[in-house]
Amino acid sequence: MTVHFKQDKPDKANRLDDMKQGVLGKALPRVEGLAKVTGTAPYAAEYPIADCAEGVLVTSTITRGEVRSIDKDAAFAMPGVIAVIDDPLLTTRAAQGTADEAPQQEPATVCYWGQPIALVVAETFEQARHAAKHLKIEYREQEGAPLDPQAVEPEEQEDETVRQGDLAHAMAEAAHAVDVTYTTKGHASAAMEPHAAIAEWDGKTLTVHASLQMLNYNISELADSLDMDEENIRLISRFVGGGFGSKLGVSEETVAASIAAKQLERPVRVVMSRQQVFQCIMRRSETTQRLRLCVDSDGKLTGFGHQALVSNLPGETFAEPVLQSSHFLYGGENRELLLEVARIHQMTAGSVRAPGEAVGMPALEGAMDVLAEKAGIDPVELRLKNIPEKDPEEGLPFSSHKLAECLKQGAEAFGWDHGPRQPRHTQEGEWWVGTGMASAARVHNIAEAKARVTLKADGSALVETDMTDIGTGTYTVVAQLAGEMLGLPPEKVLVDLGDTRHPRGPGSGGSWGASSIGSAVYVACLALREELADRIGIEESELELSDGKASAGESLTDLLDGKDLAREGHYEPGDIEDDFTASGFGAFFAQVRVNRFTGETRVDRMLGAFGFGRVLNHKTARSQCLGGITWSIGVALTEALEFDPTDGHLVNCDLAEYHVPVHRDVPDLDVIMVEERDPAASPIQAKGIGELGMCGGAAAIANAIYNACGARIFDYPMTPDRVLAAMPD
Template sequence: VHAMSEAAHSVDVTFTTKGHASAAMEPHAAIAQWDGDQLTVHASLQMLNYNISELADAIDLPEEKVRLVSRFVGGGFGSKLGVSEETVAAAIAAMQLERPVRVVMSRQQVFQCIMRRSETTQRLRLAADQKGRLTGFGHEALVSNLPGETFAEPVLQSSHFLYAAQNRKLMLEVARIHRMTAGSVRAPGEAVGMPALEGAMDVLAERAGIDPVELRLRNIPKENPEEGLPFSSHKLAECLREGAEAFGWDSGPRKPRQKREGEWWVGTGMASAARVHNVGEAKARVTLKPDGTALVETDMTDIGTGTYTILAQIAGEMLGLDPENVLVDLGDTRHPRGPGSGGSWGASSSGSAVYVACKALREELADRVGVTETELDLADGKVVGGQSLAQVLAGEPLAREGHYEPGAIADDFTAAGFGAFFAQVRVNHFTGESRVDRMLGAFGFGRVLNRKTARSQCLGGITWSIGAALTEALEFDPRDGHLVNCDLAEYHVPVHRDVPDLEVIMVEERDPAASPIQAKGIGELGMCGGAAAIGNAIYNACGARLFDYPMTPDRVLACMPD
């Protein structure tokens, strides 16, 4: 309060966001088979390591009598982190009928039964000196969940460390309401927290008369402002500068309504991106075979993120094999346990387990040929300058299991991915319709394991941010609380015509503290703040400053100046 009263410039605004659905294209489905002693379930599940315990508990079987198989996940975005009704129903029916049973949810059932993202109300208070340096930072959020549920949308995750300010107040409150269970949906926390924070930063930039990019550059902390921990790596400044240059950001004075083309006002906006980095315990088995091929086995899943490709690359590079000669077998609880797809931790965690297994294989091979592991040079299925792998293996396969445990990184560092969004938007003067003309994201997330799959993740995240900014909202009947828009006709995700040309810049870095393979998560970073860039561009285009997401045409019209 003192920082606000003494500030040269201050902002005290309240944002709201509607609830979201995961809205995966693939519906929830499961096939179960019971052979009298063993239950096998084929289902679209993200985290088999946890799902097997959940299902075994639900049907009162020991885990060793349950096998889950999830070779591919056709979209989940949080909705398939845990087992849901169709998986349990198929298992029970198969055991009772003693024949294979398939259960598929309808689209409406998915919306009505599967967890939602909570709606939020967020108060942002920012205090700054004459030069725009933050002296006070307040972020208070109200979210909801069912009585007894422990999960609360972690709205404040990146607010704890993103900007420096000595006087701070962060608070999260949970209202207990009777709607579907609130859970993790597409970048829980920052997906809704960052748009509010970055909208407030744009208001501060205008009041202080400082370019929005420059304002953020002036407030990047040297260390975690609350815990005093160093950052494992930090590329926000580089992302802001490189993104602004590539986008063609005009750093001059910014005023709304400077450009009009016919019925359309045209403007630009930007926002920072930030997402906490997570890693989890992971195991993987790698088998090197005399025929010059390798097999990678883990129960890690591929949700379209490219896990099959990335693990094949890691094993191939470590063992001197073409990735075409590496078979990756995923999504089976008979394999060593991995953390699953969620929290953007899959590649760095399971990839590190494969790395550990391959390093153990290299040490054994090096011992057999009489060199150190660092001296061992493998290429094209041979020990360079020596024997073929078949000769070294003496006709027998060699297997090692890699066990990666994150250790105390959270005690020593603050690890996060950073980035910046830039958007050009046009707003119709008469209808309030907003269209994104072009959008750019620049991201720093450790070592890029595969540029194609990483870029794909960034494109998906930016697309999600367009939905969060303009269209996506769960609507509930105020009379009895039931969900009104429970299909893709009424819950509006961005479609092709909503998504313009998107540009992605990957700011290469290495972060040895984040994981043994120096990589951090990317899957969710791409949507953490992007909605604010669009909202800020709407204001720059037409003068309508909105504090409620999504920014639908009726809301834009209501806020548009005369």
Template sequence: MTAHLKQDEPDTANFLDTMKQGVLGKPVSRIEGLAKVTGTAPYAAEYPVENLAEGVLVTATIVRGEVVSIDKDAALAMPGVLAVIDDKCLTTRAAQGTANEAPQQNPRKVDYWGQPIAVIVAESFEQARDAAKHLSVEYREEEGAPLDPSAVEPEEQEDETVDQGDLAHAMARADHAADLEISTEGHASAAMEPHAAIAEWDGDKVTVYASLQMLNYNITELADSLGVDEDRVRLVSRYVGGGFGSKLGVSEEVVAAAIAARAVGRPVRVVMSRQQVFQCVMRRSETKQRLRLASDGEGRLDGFGHEALVSNLPEEDFAEPVLQSSHFLYGGKNRALKLEVARIHRMTAGSVRAPGEAVGMPALEVAMDVLAEKTGVDPVELRIRNIPDCNPEEDLPFSSHKLAECLQQGAEKFGWDAGARKPRQTRDGEWWVGTGMASAARVHNVGEARARVTLRPDGTAEVRTDMTDIGTGTYTIVAQMVGEMLGLGVDDVLVQLGDTDFPRGSGSGGSWGGASIGSAVYLACRALREKLAKKAGTEESDLALRNGAVEGGKSLADLLDGQELSEEGHYEPGEIADTHTASGFGAFFAQVRVNRFTGETRVDRMLGAFGFGRVLNAKTARSQCLGGITWSIGAALTEALHFDPRDGHLVNCDLAEYHVPVNRDVPEVEVLMVEERDPVASPIQAKGIGELGMCGGAGAIANAIYNACGARVLDFPMTPDRVLAAMPD
């Protein structure tokens, strides 16, 4: 049976708060942790499939044009080579964007340097790699492919355009105004596990073991690429070594493995090299942004402007949603927001952790810091004064709003000095020391999700769903939800994830996974509780389950009496998404030191305070916040994709040259969770946290750099040369 809910109304019952097990929300360690640290958890390239052949991708060495010919015969004559495949379906450009786009099928067209154009299959990886390295490819190159976003006429994204009131007039009459241009460089997801897939066919059915985030969409994408029905495709992705958006859609290694395995008649594994991951898996777009803020004498906004230029390949739908939180975070009745896309020939731009807010929020928060200085209002107080009562553009109520509490509690915990703020007030030897802060916001979304929960005769439970765990803790929070609802310990719940033979979950992306799949599991457990209540002779609302038994009554095993009970929960977002603005909120506080001679910045400490509904697991939620803050440090100080302006190839295409923060870059970090119940967000009153932890954090570091040394750096990352150049004499 299926317990279905399409959420059109707020769920104010807070039913979970009446449960007796007391396991939900607790800092339970990951139930799959032991398998991971002992190396027994199989990742995409590690499934024990016999008779594997190895595939290596061949990538284009031109920016734009066509493949004229490939010397397959020479490659096939090399030792161990089984096939050279340049199938027209190999290029799945659009599948790297949003997860529900259909792949583009341009057989020999090349759109960017590094685009996969063929796969070579051999008996060993070394043989395939050698043949790929020596494969002779003839191109017809088109000259003049645009590479610089500033050099082309952009396309306006009309659905992002807002023009309310008269911003220009508001700026002219304002007591205080800020008008800034800020840029951010592109980012890579840089997940630890490279993209990999193993494919094997059994007749006309294919099973692909891959590293993917959204199996519910990925199965459709792969079926379309192969020209088969979905019931002929099975995807398995039980463990994912990080995705951060790069594995939302199927990318070339998945399609290549499936096509190659069909061609050679045996299983094929394709693993991208680290360089290939950087060169051909989607990037976060660079941005150029203009911020305009107009306020009265007390810092209350009358005018708000945010414009952004981003880039993508021609014909791609995705545009980095830079303005996403700007639409509702602060007030100001005179508003002008605009997003434009430049069509250039770099690899596909798509979702990287916290798309939009990760780069839009830091720019906005730097502008707010400039305004705070001009008005003489403490930066924390300035933000509190500008929290709107409702969405200022759509006049919708907020589902809940914890920004003020996060700002206040975070400031108190951090030891924020609300006095007069001037740069260069504290020096420690050759280091200037300063503090800064920023708000955080991340829109809340939920997705359709299904999960089946089975109570077995021995009183233990099993959950099945194709939902993935990309390192965020899905295995554990699902076990906690079942344990809480059915009165079981976490060890008594078997969680089976990442297989399209199971009911379709929401997938892991957009910070919607926990709330979405948690709601489906919740609904299945409510249905099971109804059956158990009948067996116990009571109402479901009065059924108290704890430690595998009805309180004061029978054990679950005795109650089941040898019977198995199974229910499927089916959750869908409903009309409530159109009647409220739902978001997580938070605040960042940072202390940095800046070397007065070299411009080097070191982050001494950071604190993040976040409100995101019900906390499902205090340990995994804190871990997500820590990860987000670490990403903020990278975005602020080190991370940038650099492209050769002559041919468009990515220069820093590995972890040696693309500088993510390492242990010594990450200081003491504190996380404060401002828990709440949001009845609009989901039936379990939870919202996403996976991305909120980095939405604005880089702005807090930028503001701290200014407070430390007086360098107002308007280009991210704030590398030492940029800090030195911005330092006052």
């Protein structure tokens, strides 16, 4: 039995506050934690499947052109080689960011250096790798592939364009104005687990173990790629070693393994090397951002301008949504926002770790610090003055708004020194010491979701959905939510995720996972509670469940009478999405020290205060915040994709040369969770947290660098050479 709930208005019942089990929100450890730390949790490449052949992808060594021929005979002469597959599907992504007109026939079209063009299958991985490395390919190369986004005519993204009032006039008449340009480098998702898939074909059904974030979409993508019916495909992704956007869609290793398994009629495993993951999965676009901000004599914004240039391959539909939170974060009646895309022949740009705000907010919040200094206003006070009462462009009310509370609580906990700020106020030996802050914002998304909850005759519960856990704590949060609703300790709730045989969940991405699947579980559990209440003869609102018993004394096992009881919850966002602007908000505070001789920056301490609705698990939520702040340190100081300007190939394509923050880069971090109930965000009053923690944090570090040593830098990452060059004499 399926129960459908479409949310058209705020759910102010807050029923979860009335439950009696007392486990929701608690800092419970991961239910799958033991399996992970003991190595018994199987990831995509680790399933013990008999007679499994090994496949290795071959990638292009030209920037643009066609594959004329592949010397398969030479490959077959090598030991162990079973097949060389050059299906045109391997040259396109069946994932987020798929080109509108994907090539479907020979010759295979090459659009960027490092694009997968063939698969070599052999008996062992070493044999396949050797043959792939020596595979001879002849190309017809096309010259003049554009690689520099500054050198091509960009395309305006009209749906992002906003022009209200007269920004130029406001800038000219303002008491204080700033016009600054920031740049950010491209970023890699850099998930710990590389992309991997094992495909099996039994003549009718294709079963694929893969590392994927969104099985509900991935099964459709794979079916479309292979021209198969979805009912003949089963995807399994029970454990994912990180995704950060790179595994949102089906990518080449999954398609390649599937094609090979069908052709060879035996299982095939394809695991990308670290270099291949970096070179061909997806990148975050570099950005160039112009900020024009102006205030009156009281520090109120009268003008707000944010223009951004990003890049992607020709034909791709994705554009890094740099302006996403700029549309509503601050007021200013004269507004101009513009997003442009330059078409270049580098690897596909797509969603990477908080797409949009992760690079848009550091530029905006850096410009706000410049404005605060010019206007002689404390940076915290400037932001407090400019929090809008409603969406400044759409006129919609906010579903909830905790920016002011985050700013105030964060400043107090950090020990923020309010008032006029001067660089180089503190020196300790050869180090300048300074502090900085920034606001945080990340749009709240929610998606359609389904989950089946079964009360077993023995008094335990089973939750089934194809929702994934990419390391964010989904297994645990779902167990807590079902346990709270049904009066069971989490250890009596079995959560079965990552299998397309189950009802379709929302997938993990966009920070919508917990609130979306949680809402589906809530709907299913509410229906179960109504059935149990009916059996007792009371209203559901009167039913109290705790430790497997009802308040009237009946046990769940007695009420079930030896039979399982199941309900499928189907949650769907409705008209409410058009009635409110929904976002998580927060504030970052950082203290850094900058070496006066080398320009080296060290983060001494950092604090984030975040408001994101109901906290479902204090430990997993805090962990997400800590991870986001750590990514902020990377954006500020170390992370940058470097492409060769001659052919567009990625130069730093591994974790040795692409510098993510390591333990020594990360100090003790503090997190404040400003808990709230947002009835318009979801039936469980929760919003996303997975990405909010990195949206703006880099600017707090940049602003602290300026406060420490006087180096105002407009290019991320702020490496020692840049800091040194910007230091005043």
